[in-house]
Amino acid sequence: MxxxxxxxxxxxxxxxxxxxxxxxxxxxxxxxxxxxxxxxxxxxxxxxxxxxxxxxxxxxxxxxxxxxxxxxxxxxxxxxxxxxxxxxxxxxxxxxxxxxxxxxxxxxxxxxxxxxxxxxxxxxxxxxxxxxxxxxxxxxxxxxxxxxxxxxxxxxxxxxxxxxxxxxxxxxxxxxxxxxxxVADHDVSVKYHGKASHASAYPWEGVNALDAAVLCYNNLSVLRQQMKPDWRVHGIIKHGGVKPNIIPDYTELEYYLRTPSRAELPVLKEKAVRCFRSAAEATGCQVEVEFARNQFDNxxxxxxxxxxxxxxxxxxxxxxxxxxxxxxxxxxxxxxxxxxxxxxxxxxxxxxxxxxxxxxxxxxxxxxxxxxxxxxxxxxxxxxxxxxxxxxxxxxxxxxxxxxxxxxxxxxxxxxxxxxxxxxxx
Ligand SMILES: [Zn+2]
Ligand SMILES: [Zn+2]
The missing domain is CATH 3.40.630.10 (Zn peptidases)
Known part of the structure; x- marks a missing residue:
């Protein structure tokens, strides 16, 4: 044999x-x-x-x-x-x-x-x-x-x-x-709904969705100090308004949230969602947070x-x-x-x-x-x-x-x- x-x-x-x-x-x-x-x-x-x-x-x-x-x-x-x-x-x-x-x-x-x-x-x-x-x-x-x-x-x-x-x-x-x-990754889309108004004549009538988007971006940037070195958060503003003389009534951001292990991802997601929601709270906008259908595991x-x-x-x-x-x-x-x-x-x-x-x-x-x-x-x-x-x-x-x-x-x-x-x- x-x-x-x-x-x-x-x-x-x-x-x-x-x-x-x-x-x-x-x-x-x-x-x-x-x-x-x-x-x-x-x-x-x-x-x-x-x-x-x-x-x-x-x-x-x-x-x-x-x-x-x-x-x-x-x-x-x-x-x-x-x-x-x-x-x-x-x-x-x-x-x-x-x-x-x-x-x-x-x-x-x-x-x-x-x-x-x-x-x-x-x-x-x-x-x-x-x-x-x-x-x-x-x-x-x-x-x-x-x-x-x-x-x-x-x-x-x-x-x-x-x-x-x-x-x-x-x-x-x-x-x-x-x-x-x-690494593990979950993509999320964040949409802010405000109220349009003439940006010069009566801006106080508006609810500025771009302000919410900017605060959202800044909230996440501030969060970075408390993130672990190998976590990754990266995003874009996909929709930021249509014209400077209209208070934007709609903005949209897209973020990818990543951690080395899928076990850690819920921790990062919870922190990120607080950033999204607080921007809405500060500006009086409504927010929609929609995570992608599929989460990628490490x-x-x-x-x-x-x-x-x-x-x-x-x-x-x-x-x-x-x-x-x-x-x-x-x-x-x-x-x-x-x-x-x-x-x-x-x-x-x-x-x-x-x-x-x-x-x-x-x-x-x-x-x-x-x-x-x-x-x-x-x-x-x-x-x-x-x-x-x-x-x-x-x-x-x-x-x-x-x-x-x-x-x-x-x-x-x-x-x-x-x-x-x-x-x-x-
Ligand atoms: Zn590829
Ligand atoms: Zn490939």
Missing amino acids: CDSSELLQGLKEKLCCCIDESKEKLRMLSQDIWSSPELAYEEHKAHDRLVEFFSQETGWKVDSHYKLQTAFRATWGPPESSEQGHVVNVGFLCEYDALPGIGHACGHNLIAEVGAAAAVGLKDVLEKTQNLPVKVQVTVLGTPAEEDGGGKIDLIKDGAFEGLDVVFMAHPSKEDAVYLPC MLRFPTLEELYERNGKDLGMDFTTDEAVLKESGSTDFGNVTFVVPGIHTYFYIGSQAFNHTEEYTVAAGDNKAQFFTLRTAKALAMTALDVLLRPELLQRVKQEFTEAKLKDEGTLRGQSTGQTEKQS
């Missing part, structure tokens, strides 16, 4: 060959998505193209419009009702939404390609392998609307992640990184998956960043919410350009053939990591243990810290 580490190594090599064999159709898939950029929840062409891709591959069951109009699911493996014992369900996620005006400036066409490549490569190698120690299902979820709204959060609420044991995805960046911090970490991915990536020649400044850059993603329902990793990959995401230069880089080598290398590293946890069940057990611990640790973030409640009593 073949030694298990030799078996694993052999399968990893075969897997890389399988991905390389599909490289032309994968490049075309990515290119088609890149050349027809679509905004969040409107990714109809990308959805159709991915559904077509998996429908043309043998052995996949494809559910188009899966729970959301532009989401899909492709599955390979034993049927759900199979009596073959426990089946390990491995997920790969594809994003494919673009940004207004600048197309695929976040390179989500490459995320779709990585997900498709890794899933197809893993399936091909598993299919050709006799006597696997586990039964495997490979699931690809097409998750729309990462840039706006949070499609994965909608899908979680609708049960799309149930039954998955571990999930993988990778995001284009300007460097290879196993992990970059992703991303939990699973060291076992990270270590395996790093080892596989290095074997393929990846050079992971050690730049401390880069490793502190933080944003938010709906993959954070995924890590609270199933363990997984969301790695970052270099695409052959030093451009920053969300710039026109990055759009060009994401459509450039030069990105293909790096994209497929990332898909290989993800699929190799999937093989590691599939063929060594003790690793998957460890990941599941880390999942339980990470959630508990995150819930405990607030322990021993002020929740803002004492201020209410003083």
Whole structure:
């Protein structure tokens, strides 16, 4: 009998060959998505193209419009009702939404390609392998609307992640990184309603909604001294009145409120809402505070998956960043919410350009053939990591243990810290 580490190594090599064999159709898939950029929840062409891709591959069951109009699911493996014992369900996620005006400036066409490549490569190698120690299902979820709204959060609420044991995805960046911090975020819209009046003739008849907006902005600016260093509050005045000689009767602000852990977010939200409301009180305006439908959670970490991915990536020649400044850059993603329902990793990959995401230069880089080598290398590293946890069940057990611990640790973030409640009593 073949030694298990030799078996694993052999399968990893075969897997890389399988991905390389599909490289032309994968490049075309990515290119088609890149050349027809679509905004969040409107990714109809990308959805159709991915559904077509998996429908043309043998052995996949494809559910188009899966729970959301532009989401899909492709599955390979034993049927759900199979009596073959426990089946390990491995997920790969594809994003494919673009940004207004600048197309695929976040390179989500490459995320779709990585997900498709890794899933197809893993399936091909598993299919050709006799006597696997586990039964495997490979699931690809097409998750729309990462840039706006949070499609994965909608899908979680609708049960799309149930039954998955571990999930993988990778995001284009300007460097290879196993992990970059992703914080919790809730967006809020604040609207003030006042009363218009002639600003020179009889201003005393008016109720100035712009004054409320300015006070709101200043209240939050004053609050910053009492915020923790890693909290972030950033906003704009979206609507500030129409003409200087009319007392503004309507203004609107939009804020993003972020904390490193979702457990801390209610504390910041409560403080912010007090700022919004007190500005209304001071000016006599009415205020509407409307939080976005979906709250983005911070991303939990699973060291076992990270270590395996790093080892596989290095074997393929990846050079992971050690730049401390880069490793502190933080944003938010709906993959954070995924890590609270199933363990997984969301790695970052270099695409052959030093451009920053969300710039026109990055759009060009994401459509450039030069990105293909790096994209497929990332898909290989993800699929190799999937093989590691599939063929060594003790690793998957460890990941599941880390999942339980990470959630508990995150819930405990607030322990021993002020929740803002004492201020209410003083
Ligand atoms: Zn983005
Ligand atoms: Zn992105």
